[in-house]
Amino acid sequence: MATVPTHDDVFFLGIDGGGSKCRASIYNTRDQLLGTGIGGPANPFHGVQRTLDSIVAATELALADAGLPIEMKSRLIAGVGLAGVNLPSLFSVINNWKHPFSNMYLTTDLHIACLGAHKQNEGAVLVAGTGSCGYSWVNGQATILGAHGFPFGDQCSGAWMGLEAIKAVLLASDGLGPDTIIREWMEETLQAKGVMIVDKMANAKSSDYAKFAILVLNGAEQQDAVALRILEEGAAYMSDMANMLWQTGVTRMSFIGGLSHRLVPWLEASVASRLSEPLAQPEYGAVFYARQQSGL
Amino acid sequence: MATVPTHDDVFFLGIDGGGSKCRASIYNTRDQLLGTGIGGPANPFHGVQRTLDSIVAATELALADAGLPIEMKSRLIAGVGLAGVNLPSLFSVINNWKHPFSNMYLTTDLHIACLGAHKQNEGAVLVAGTGSCGYSWVNGQATILGAHGFPFGDQCSGAWMGLEAIKAVLLASDGLGPDTIIREWMEETLQAKGVMIVDKMANAKSSDYAKFAILVLNGAEQQDAVALRILEEGAAYMSDMANMLWQTGVTRMSFIGGLSHRLVPWLEASVASRLSEPLAQPEYGAVFYARQQSGL
The missing domain is CATH 3.30.420.40 (ATPase, nucleotide binding domain)
Incomplete structure (x- = not known):
């Protein structure tokens, strides 16, 4: 029945x-x-x-x-x-x-x-974890910024920070870029130097790159110039996204993803101050x- | 016998x-x-x-x-x-x-x-094709600069120029970076825009990225600011490598690889003038x- x-x-x-x-x-x-x-x-x-x-x-x-x-x-x-x-x-x-x-x-x-x-049926999110993007939903309209995936985009994501860190370490190893505290930490983590880092990362996924994001965040807190350059470039991208998302008319914005809490201090102050907890x-x-x- | x-x-x-x-x-x-x-x-x-x-x-x-x-x-x-x-x-x-x-x-x-x-048993080469690197051989000693492979390094290579071009086009598509003539050319070549470019490049090899190097070279000749930024960054890397390779004591240097001829004009004049034909x-x-x- x-x-x-x-x-x-x-x-x-x-x-x-x-x-x-x-x-x-x-x-x-x-x-x-x-x-x-x-x-x-x-x-x-x-x-x-x-x-x-x-x-x-x-x-x-x-x-x-x-x-x-x-x-x-x-x-x-x-x-x-x-x-x-x-x-x-x-x-x-x-x-x-x-x-x-x-x-x-x-x-x-x-x-x-x-x-x-x-x-509620309206708002915006900034996302920074393994990947990164911005999103707003208002009046039934979605706006997606970034979300292009690694290695095409995802600036300020963990994977992006990790790849930028590896690139900087390899340049430093060749003497073709400034040295950085990240180099020592990465060599210690991977037990490898120079081109052997490439050997270790041969089949790396974006989540493997993202493991090095912490080295960039820690280096920046120690005022390492290379770490600061990477983090400031990434954070500027997130701030630019936030400013563009506010223009879609949302009333509320949150910053989510595994790296969000450590990134907030690096955002433009006017962006950081308007964020709401998810x-x-x-x-x-x-x-x-x-x-x-x-x-x- | x-x-x-x-x-x-x-x-x-x-x-x-x-x-x-x-x-x-x-x-x-x-x-x-x-x-x-x-x-x-x-x-x-x-x-x-x-x-x-x-x-x-x-x-x-x-x-x-x-x-x-x-x-x-x-x-x-x-x-x-x-x-x-x-x-x-x-x-x-x-x-x-x-x-x-x-x-x-x-x-x-x-x-x-x-x-x-x-x-002869001594000399140096700069290489820029799908990948990039510098190499010198003198007194039985090899010096290798770069050769880290894509996407870790290979600045100024075809694959690197192609990826930088895609990143710039995606930023421009979001309104988060300056527009560039490369965007129109890439959309025409791929018959795709914005995130659909990512779709088309989903399983791309480094040689697929390298096909876009020509867009960067052509854009730079038209004074496109984005193309100029990419090419000038890449060429500065090659010039830095050349200067470091001269310091190993070689007497002859050549620039080889599929992109070498189009890149010579972008090198430092002092580097370009000392190159010899292979x-x-x-x-x-x-x-x-x-x-x-x-x-x-």
Whole structure:
């Protein structure tokens, strides 16, 4: 006998998928968090099938964490935010997925991060982690700045700082650039010098580069000229993005991502002073989006 | 009946192996070129077995071109210059190869390019093609500057110019950097704008980036400010390398590689005026090295 779902039967799934992992959260209609789960990498730019597998795995873990049966998966109303789907080709591939949910509302990881940070349908975020970008959402219009990925862009990201650090260390090793405290630290970390650094980084991913961002941040705090040049160039880019995002008419802006707290002091003072703390996680933003789109 | 080789039976093989192809030349003891052959990619950094296969294929083509039987391969005295073997791990792997020649003398592609350019056991080369570097050889001592590979270094190389061009175009597309004529040309070439450029370059190799170097060179000749900034930064690096290489005590310097002729006007005048034309190809330098090492 078919049952007509009541309000208590409706559950929302929020998915935040990125290059290193996929987070899933289950909420009920009263905005209560029931369970969470984490799956593997979920950036379709680096593999569509792996992305879909990671979403399903994270969802099943979240259902278990919530004490809900796995069959409930087919009743979930899913909001899914993924890196990479700002590329139309990838959006289309994922959106055509024969997904196992009741409904799926797909958007970018930036959109859900923004909705989560502000718990309202408008705002802007600066992002600096392994990658970097700026995003605003106002009057149903998205503005994306950067998000070009490594090594094309992502100025001020961890991966960018790491690559700039390696380039500076190699120049210094050749005597073709100023020496820097970063060189000693990097040689110590990698147990390698000069061209052997290249050997160690031969198959490095952007997250491997991002591990050196801390050397730039620490060097800048010690007034190392090379570290200061890298950090000031990166921070100027973030400040420029912030100023352009304010012009879209948003009323609230947050700085998110793993490097955000250490970067705030390097931003233009007028940019730093207008930042607001993020209010919720991207998975909450994904559920916000699913509720908005489904009208539930 | 075994034959004792006479001088006329001795043939030299010169191998110049790089990322896109492998060139082989056969010479006799009177410095006469008998035949040439071209094989596939031969940079062991991107695949050791493919490198060895390319060397053998190029050799067999050169033997055929010289009208010599394929069995002669086992009598060849080979000088082999390869990209990548400045990394000790790769030098060791290739040097331990059970090669099919009579003898094999392995060194870097830079060393044979230098010996070929000067037809003597001393000199320096600046190199700017897909990659870039500087090299000097004097009193049995090699000095290598750069040669760190893309994207770590290779300033002023085609790949570096191409990546810098893409970064500038993406900044301009976001309104976060000055506009440039390179943007229009790149959009026309790729039939893509903004983030779609990233889509097109998703799996690009360094040689794909290098195709955009021409846009930078052409833009600079039209006084485009972005192109000028990229080219002037790259050329300053090459000039710095040249000045450091002169200090090693060499008496002759050449500028080689596919971009060298278009870059000369951008070098410091004092560097450009001291450059000499290269006298022979790297394969000749490889044979020069084999003769020197074998004493034949």
